[in-house]
Amino acid sequence: MRFIGKPLVFGLSLTPFAWLVAATFGVYGLSLGANPVETLLEDFGTLGLRFTMFALAVTPLRRLTGLNWIAQFRRMIGLFAAFYVTLHFAVYLVLDQGLALAPVIEDIVKRPYITLGMIALVLLLAMTATSTLAARRRLGKRWQKLHNSVYLVGILGVWHYWWQVKSDITEPAIYAAVLTGLLGIRVFWRWQRQRRVKPPVAAASPQSAA
Amino acid sequence: MLIKRPDPIRPSEITSESNYLNRRQLMAGLAAGIALPACSPQAAELPAEGELANVAKSPYSTDETPNSYEDVTTYNNFYELGTGKSDPARNAQYLKPRPWSIEVSGAAENTGTFDLEDFIKPHQLEERIYRLRCVEAWSMVVPWVGIPLGDILKRFKPTSDAKYVAFKPLVAPEQLPGQRYRTLAWPYREGLTIAEAMHPLTIMAVGVYGRVLPNQNGAPMRLVVPWKYGFKSIKSIVSISFERNEPATSWNMSQPREYGFYANVNPEVDHPRWSQATERRIGGGLFAPRIDTQPFNGYGQEVASLYDGLDLRRYF
Structure with missing residues (x-):
């Protein structure tokens, strides 16, 4: 699996890109x-x-199914998220706006949905730049903090999409539901963990001491 | 999304763009060189499909190059046939534009229900090559075939109470499957002031590229108001009503902050979520730059006076 898995995921992730290049x-x-x-x-x-969404699904899927080996794909999937979001921005900047900086800056400042998208892009690029093992070691605890922003990226991404739709919100609503599931299950697990920790705390409360 | 789509019309049936343009040149040459006998308006024949006969040229046409037939008929906003740009062409088969009748009501002397053919017959078909500017900041050039709306409306003898004209399309979810979902409150509603409706630029279109209007473009009969954003040009009309008060209009009802009743093309007044200063002309390919949007979509000379004294920022 180790020798086939990563190239396979890489190839699959790149397929839509190849498809769009072919169509171009x-x-x-x-x-x-x-x-x-x-x-x-x-x-x-x-x-x-x-x-x-795929990157956010890896951990819940691993915990629910016990397929621990899928964790090895998480970084690659996250990097592909950054890759496609960067291309999304590049198309906007170069092909759509023709590198005209004034309207782009105006968009980023004046149009909230574009502001949200830009924040998500910057966070994704920061995570990309610190995706190596060396960077992880160098940053220590701060690395996890930075990479927790993937949750925020998910929220910003769905919000960005929802906000620019004209009236048919079906598709952004589907993404919002998936994201709610992916983040909700984490909140649920955390709540469960805290509950398990609670009894001894309760035993040490002032009432029982008295 | 990427779609491979079967051609609903055999390519051999379509006038090629180059032939079409050659023919236009020929006509222009004829008009300039030979004094044709003064022709009385030809009664308009409206077949169910195919080419339209006796289509007169118009000085209101732009000399900009029209978009291809394919662009005009595969890139559409017609939410009753789906919200994606290629949905209307894909779902066009469900719409049955014959037989068709139109109900005329409200403040006019001659009201009633009319067959499509009778509705069109007294008029001369004209080609009008117009710029079309969508509120989504893209644009096309479309060679419509139609009749000045004012000429049609006059036949119903609107009374002095008729200050506005309201339009509605067919409501039939089995023919217009998009109406099964409440993306907008159906029926779609649009309206014009009586002065806008009577303006010679405003047409009721029944064709495009010299042919009967395809379903995805709003068959059998749709409004075209070239100085307003495309959503004003309501499709597949079954109801026309002369009104005393400003009629409610669909996009305004849905998002009053974003879409006004007037919806005149205006590069100075942004949509709250995007700029209206520039537009993408469809058909230019990947590297074509955006072009500047013109006030009233370039028809200001003809229509700006309709709005004298009106604050266009407030009445957007």
Whole structure:
């Protein structure tokens, strides 16, 4: 599994990218449609959001199924989330806005959904830059703190999507439900853990002492 | 999303863009060189499909290059046929645009229900090549075929109470499957002031590219108001009503802060969530830059006077 697993996950994660590149060049009769910039923008954004969800699903899936070996893919999946979100931003910056900085800055400052997206991108890039073992060792406890921001990235990503939809909120609502499940199960586990720890605390409370 | 889609119309049936443009040049040459006998308006024939005959040219047409037939018929906002851009073309088969009738009601002398053919017949079909600016900041150039709405409306003799005209499309979820979901409060509603409705730029379109209007473009009959955002140009109309008061309109009802009744194209007034200063012209490919949006979508000379004294920031 060790020698097949990672290349397999890598290949699968890269498939949608290859597909979109093929469509960009019209290979196999594929096409990006009448508005190719919009197609790339939306598809990379959706992929970024999905890979963020996949990354957030690894730990719950591992705990629920006992398949501990899937933990080895978590970093790669997270890096693909950053990869697709970066492409999403690059398409916006270069193809959509033509590198015109004034409107881009105006968007980031004035349009809350773009502000949210930018914060998520910066957090993802910070996690990418510190994704190596060496960086993990160097940062010590602060590493975990920084990488816990993946929860925030999930929330910002869904919010960003929800906020720019015109009226049909079906799709962002699905992502919101999945995210609620992925974060909710963590909250539930934490609550359970605290409850297990509580009895001795209760025994030492002033009432029992008295 | 990536979609491979079967062609609903055989390619051989479609006038190629180059032929189409050649024909237009030929017509222009004829008009300039030979004095044709003064032609009386030809009664409009509206077949269920295929090419439209006796279509006159119009000085209101832009000389910008129209988008391809494929762009015009596969990239649509028509929420009754789905909210994705390619959904309307995919779901177009469900809509049955014949037989079709239109109910005219409200403040007019001649009201009643009319067959589509009778509704169109007294008029001369005209080609109007217009810019179309969507509120989502993309645009196209579309060679519509239609009739000035004012000419149609005059036949019903609106009374002095008719200050507005309200439009509604068909409500039939089995034909318009998007109506099964409350993405908007159905029926879709749109309206114009009587002056906007009577303006010669406003047309009732029944065709595109010289052919009968495809279902995804709002068959059999849709409004085209080129100086307003596309959502004002309501599709598949079955009801026209002359009103005393400003009618409620769907997008305004759904998000009053974001979509106004007037919805005139205005680069100065941003949508709360995106800029309206520029637009992406469909058909330019991956590397085409955005272009500047024009006040009233470039039709200011013709229509700006309709809004003299109106605060366009407030009445957006």
